[in-house]
Amino acid sequence: MPFASPLPDVEIPDVTLYDLLFADLSGADLERPATIDGPTGAATTYGALRAQVDAVAGALAARGVRPGDVVALHSPNVPAFVPVFHGILRAGATATTVNALATGDDVARQLADSGATLLVTVSPLLAAATAGAEASGLAAERVVVLDGADGHESLRDLLADGLAAPDVAVDPATHLAVLPYSSGTTGRSKGVMLTHRNLVANVLQTAAMIDVTPQDRVIAVLPFFHIYGMTVLLNLALRARAALVTMPRFDLPEFLRITQEERCSFLFIAPPIAVALAKHPLVDRYDLSVVREVISGAAPLDGELGGAVARRLGCVVRQGYGMTETSPVALLVPDTGDVPLSSVGIPIPNVECMIVDPATGAEVPLLPSGVSDPGELLVKGPNIMVGYLGNPEATADTIDADGWLHTGDIVTATPDGVVTVVDRLKELIKYKGYQVAPAELEALLLTHPGIADAAVVAARDAEGEEVPKAFVVTQEGVDLSADDVVSFVAERVAPYKKVRQVVFIDAVPKSASGKILRKNLRATGVSA
Known part of the structure; x- marks a missing residue:
């Protein structure tokens, strides 16, 4: 039988992501720092950020971007990413985020497949961006360089227009907000169609289990172009009115310096960073006492490694599970202390799970005591993607007729729904x-x-x-x-x-x- 989250469902309002994050900013919120540039310490308040988002949306509309158009965003984690990303959505367009490490061929494939009509990048990535734009047939004047480059408009140019955001009406349940690319369970990268409702749902589902507050500062080193960084760092932190401290790439001494000097209390990481936090002698040279929680995702975290991080930093360490196709969070270790860190936790609110035999499709039951037999994890909830862009066959292979998303991961579960990943049916390498x-x-x-x-x-x-x-x-x-x-x-x-x-x-x-x-x-x- 399917098993659901033991936590109560959260209410998911029928609003866009912009409305969820920015519509109800209070007077006090407007003066809080929303983003802080880690390398320089330069801060942008929530009030200034919202104004920038609206201005970017107006500038995009003036350049012919209409609801339903796709705009590609190709950038590392810099403060400018935030108003551009949300400006694209505010204009009614769909953001397809491009990996900052993408080659020109990678960029060209994503631009062509997504049908992007505009590409926004940064000067350090301009060579790959222009090569990709040219190969995909996107004109040079449709490439915006955030920090400026000869022959290209910049973010400053967009903001200087001073235009109001366009009046657009979209259906949050069906309108595509983002189009990240994922290999799914196998094969080449495919555009994952995620609606405003998918993202709104996952922010609120995750917020029910991760207590980020306005007093927290969240170090943002995991890339915003990846769905983990996009939802769990960028959007969750903004919803909580916390401050996002951006890092364009991971460098351990800089990561530790920024965490100490900016007093970052929440660290969202991937397992390689956990290895450094647990073992590297450099960690002892910094005061990380302000860190109250570390949450790992993107790949499995060994329970012993997570425990070593918790002991060394004197904080809570948890991990979660998800996919681009689940917006991404589907399961999370709660902060109750009674769920093993070696597991990926319990279903988040509004999510159901089921385990099936991958060979027969038969349900694998949870046992009255002990651990279930292994089987493929299936997930259902409001955070599940619409499907893969232009690929109904791959969509049907992943989401069955009953709405269950087949993850390709082999798991076991306890009677109370604590899930542990034991193998991978899917071919994807992390x-x-x-x-x-x-x-x-x-x-x-x-x-x-x-x-x-x-x-x-x-x-x-x-x-x-x-x-x-x-x-x-x-x-x-x-x-x-x-x-x-x-x-x-x-x-x-x-x-x-x-x-x-x-x-x-x-x-x-x-x-x-x-x-x-x-x-x-x-x-x-x-x-x-």
Whole structure:
């Protein structure tokens, strides 16, 4: 039988994300710092931020952006990201966020697939942005550079127009707010269609379990372009009237300095940062006593590692579970202290879960005592995506006729609905929280003239981090080294997609239908 959150449902208002976050700002709220630039300390108040959001929306409308249009935002975590992101939504458009590490080819694919009519970027990323725009047919004058560049409008230009936000009417339940890209459970990246209601719901569902307050400062190093950073940092912090302290990239000394000097009390992290917080000697040189909670996501956090962070920092450590397709939070360890950190917790309010046998589809029951048999986790709730853009087949493979989203993760659950992830049915690799699709790397490897066949699976490096591992079959008579393979891929993909281990084999194991048997490869024990 399905099991629901033990917490009461939250009311989900029929409003846009802009209305949820900005419509009811009080007089006191207007003077609070909304964003703080971590490197410089420059602050923007909630009142100034809302004015900037409205001005960006007006400027976009003046440049022909209409409700339903898609605007691409390609930027690391800088304060300017916030008014532009929400300005796009305020104009009635849909924001498709582009990974800051994306190559020109990556940008071109996303622009073309999403149908973006405008691209907003920053000068350090301009080379990839312009290459992608040109390849996708987007005119150079439709590329805005936030911090300015010759031949391009800047954020200052948009704000200088001084235009009011357009009067747009959208249905929060059906109007697409964002279009992030995800590999789902397998394959190439697909546009995940998330409505205003999806995002509004997930902010409120998450807020019911994460007590961020106006007195908190939240360090924002996890990227806003990723759904985790977008919902759990950016939107949750704004809803709580907390201050977001932005970092454009992770650097441990800078992370620790900013946490200390800006007195950041909430740290939202991914497991690689947890490793540093637990083990790096540099941590002891900083006063982190103000930190009251650390929440990890984007990839599984080992319970012992989380416990080491809690002991060292003297704070609460929790983790959650989600996907881009769930906006993203679906489960979270509560702060009651009675749920193991090694689990991913309980369903958040308004969410139902079910476990099924992946081979038969039969329900796996929760037992009166003990832990259930393992099975695939299914999730249902108001935070579930509409579907994949232009891909009804992939949508039907992921969301069944009864509205259950099939996560591709194998889990067990206790009688009271505490879920633990035990394996992965889906093929997706999570490298430092970033999604890497094996099929994409395999397609690239096969373009090498010396490679006859290839398969890519998840492996572990010396630090326990999940990494892409390639099994390669060379063409007859070709002498190819592991370094040759690594270099070939590295020259053609974003850094997080690089192959980290290579094994040469005689043949890639495949099923009768031609599907790569990745489980067989993972079980071989062959080391790089």
